[in-house]
Amino acid sequence: MSDGKYEHRKSRLTVILSNPDGSPAVNQPVSIDQTRHQFLFGTSCFELEELVGGNRDGTPISPRRKEFLQDRMEKITALLNYATLPFYLGRYEPEEGNPDKRRMMSAAKWLKDRNVLSKGHPLCWHTMCANWLMNYSNEDILRRQLERIDRDVATYKGDVDIWDVINEVVIMPIFDKYDNAITRICKELGRASIVREVFNSARKANPGATLVINDFNVSANYEILIDGCLQSGAPIDVIGIQSHQHQGYWGLEKINEVLERFSHFGKPLHFTENTIISGDIMPSHITDLNDWQVPEWPSTPEGEDRQARETLEMYEALFAHPSVEAITFWDPADGMWLGAPAGIIRKDNSIKPVYEALMEKIKGDWWTRASLATNEAGEIDFCGFRGDYRIRSSNGTANFTLSGKDAVLNLTLSK
Numbered sequence: 001m002s003d004g005k006y007e008h009r010k011s012r013l014t015v016i017l018s019n020p021d022g023s024p025a026v027n028q029p030v031s032i033d034q035t036r037h038q039f040l041f042g043t044s045c046f047e048l049e050e051l052v053g054g055n056r057d058g059t060p061i062s063p064r065r066k067e068f069l070q071d072r073m074e075k076i077t078a079l080l081n082y083a084t085l086p087f088y089l090g091r092y093e094p095e096e097g098n099p100d101k102r103r104m105m106s107a108a109k110w111l112k113d114r115n116v117l118s119k120g121h122p123l124c125w126h127t128m129c130a131n132w133l134m135n136y137s138n139e140d141i142l143r144r145q146l147e148r149i150d151r152d153v154a155t156y157k158g159d160v161d162i163w164d165v166i167n168e169v170v171i172m173p174i175f176d177k178y179d180n181a182i183t184r185i186c187k188e189l190g191r192a193s194i195v196r197e198v199f200n201s202a203r204k205a206n207p208g209a210t211l212v213i214n215d216f217n218v219s220a221n222y223e224i225l226i227d228g229c230l231q232s233g234a235p236i237d238v239i240g241i242q243s244h245q246h247q248g249y250w251g252l253e254k255i256n257e258v259l260e261r262f263s264h265f266g267k268p269l270h271f272t273e274n275t276i277i278s279g280d281i282m283p284s285h286i287t288d289l290n291d292w293q294v295p296e297w298p299s300t301p302e303g304e305d306r307q308a309r310e311t312l313e314m315y316e317a318l319f320a321h322p323s324v325e326a327i328t329f330w331d332p333a334d335g336m337w338l339g340a341p342a343g344i345i346r347k348d349n350s351i352k353p354v355y356e357a358l359m360e361k362i363k364g365d366w367w368t369r370a371s372l373a374t375n376e377a378g379e380i381d382f383c384g385f386r387g388d389y390r391i392r393s394s395n396g397t398a399n400f401t402l403s404g405k406d407a408v409l410n411l412t413l414s415k
Contacts, residue, residue, distance in 0.1 A: 014379055014407065016411070019395050020412065026376055030372055031370070031391070034367050035387070037081055039387075040325060042081070043076055044330055048073060049103040051070060079362065085119065088125065089125075099152075122165070133182075150205045162212065166198050172191065191229075226239060239267050247281060259321050262323075270327075271327045277340060278304040278334070293338075298341060307354050312354075312358070331344075332344060335347045344358065368384030388400075396413030397414065398411045
């Protein structure tokens with residue numbers, strides 16, 4: 001059972017239950033089972049396009065590969081209800097005018113069919129930008145970038161309604177690893193102006209979308225940027241915070257300090273990219289995580305136990321904070337980004353201690369199941385974690401959502 005620090009994640013509801021024929025469901029034993037969290041527990045699902053859509057050229061993947069990916073995705077969706085899909089322009093549209101819509105739409109619908117919310121990541125970023133944008137003037141680069149946002153946000157409306165609109169703006173105009181189109185226009189426009197432009201474009205394309213600004217830089221520079229963007233009218237819905245901890249766990253002191261600083265904006269917080277290592281920690285002298293390239297980076301038993309403890313402590317702190325609405329564990333499996341042992345499962349899809357720990361928490365301590373009975377008026381007073389539910393009696397079933405918006409809900413059972 002959970003303690004009082006999670007009460008803000010719960011709601012109370014009086015259910016007035018009717019039988020399929022419309023009569024009151026009087027004095028009936030019922031079971032109420034949660035089927036989905038309102039809080040978003042996620043990971044990236046970059047391999048899903050391959051599973052559901054085959055190769056980009058339309059050729060199928062091997063049966064063995066398909067079976068392997070199916071097993072991986074089943075493990076992910078058994079635990080989590082939120083998935084990040086890859087919309088990096090250089091990957092999604094490596095050739096101008098030829099986006100990977102077929103596979104991406106199939107992936108988004110596959111997730112939707114399983115009641116998993118999708119987020120598109122990212123609409124604008126200087127890294128993994130399309131090389132073909134470099135052929136244009138800055139004015140045309142901006143125009144094409146905004147056209148891309150309008151096209152994709154509108155195209156996926158209803159299937160992908162959460163977007164990392166722009167990624168890592170703090171470093172964007174001073175990024176010097178290589179020349180790219182987005183750094184060029186950010187230098188010319190300035191950070192706040194490019195943020196306002198891309199967010200306005202996304203909002204126009206889907207007024208109901210949830211729009212996220214995302215960054216790994218959690219210094220005062222990010223706070224200043226957010227403040228300036230909000231002051232300028234950029235329609236930012238959510239503040240995204242990356243927490244790639246390849247060089248060691250942040251610890252509660254830093255987690256709480258970050259929460260305190262960024263919650264004062266009054267916006268929901270999403271921990272968009274969380275990495276906790278289950279092997280050797282990356283050396284502290286590395287300034288850019290991408291510079292750490294090793295031939296092999298194994299997960300170890302000691303590291304896996306440490307990863308499970310640290311992840312659980314971090315998730316408990318974030319779930320307890322009222323501003324946090326989502327946590328994404330960035331790598332679903334070991335050996336993905338930078339080859340790091342940073343997954344919730346191993347390379348071979350076997351379960352790690354961190355997966356088991358999160359399952360016990362998300363689908364155990366933070367999951368509501370109840371056996372109750374209606375009274376003589378067919379009513380039940382119910383309290384649970386916010387999310388989706390199914391109620392069952394001998395006369396049928398019904399589904400409902402516990403959101404905190406309703407105090408009383410009339411439900412009719414169906415056979």
